Amino acid sequence: MTATTRGVSQTHAVTAPRTTTGSTTQQPKRRSRTRPSGFVQWQALTGRALWTMLTKGELLIAVVAPLIFTIGFYLPLKFVMGLQGINYAQFLMPIIVLQAMAFTAISAAQRASTEAMSGLNSRLKTMPVTRGVPLVSRISSGVVRSLVSLVSALGFGYVIGFRFTAGFGQAILFCVLAMLISTTLSIGADAIGTLSKSPEATSQVLTLPQLILGMASCGFVPESGFPELIRPFVRNQPISQFSFAMRDMAEGGVSFQVLWPSLAWVVGLILFFVPLAIWASSRPE
Secondary structure, rough: HHHHHHHHHHHHHHHHHOOEEEEOOOOOOOOOOOOOOHHHHHHHHHHHHHHHHHHHHHHHHHHHHHHHHHHHHHEEHHHHHHHOOOOHHHHHHHHOOOHHHHHHHHHHHHHHHHHHHHOOOHHHHOOOOOHHHHHHHHHHHHHHHHHHHHHHHHHHHHHHHHOOOOOHHHHHHHHHHHHHHHHHHHHHHHHHHHHHHHHHHHHHHHHHHHHHHHOOOOOOOOOOHHOHHHHHHHHHHHHHHHHHHHHHHHHHOOOOOHHHHHHHHHHHHHHHHHHHHHHHHHOOO
């Protein structure tokens, strides 16, 4: 065999794996990247939010805030209410929990506005992230914050003398209603924070309604403690209705007649806040 023949044979040996069909050369197929599922994306974003809450002390604030509410609300009025024959620890506990839940909603609004202001929401919209996952992850982290705050509030309530006396089922119902209210408020607060893009302005806007509805409610004093002119508003506004239901859940057991106004308020707020939050989270920047 001549050298030329050996060279041609070696050339055929090297190029043999490449096959052609007509004039088209078949190239090896590239492996496509697998897009993470929505659940995996939710896990990543929620874990990031929880880690931020832990490292920045937000969970510590969720524990301390109910303590401040308990001391600030219970001590000034304990003696006066005691003269009227009211067990003020039992009477006050619902409003302490509700104020703690409202505070966690304000924190949720601040987080949403911070992420919108920093451009994180805009970046996520340009990435292959399932629609709605960022919103759900923020609400999920808010649920954890609310749960921590609820446990803290109940613990401090037990220190001042609050007790669940209506049974285990009513106690669970108390906690479920508190978490439902907190989650509903957090959804609405998230929408406001996303739209405002200003943590400072968001905090100011949400703090004022919380103070007005809280102070002008039957959570701190009975309806008879208010002027007759504003009693209809005080009696029927959501904070008062929530406190009525939660107070009965803690002591004596709640009836449907007392519970249904609270449920009506929650359903109405959900029907308003959920579409608003979805629109705010998905609208073009």
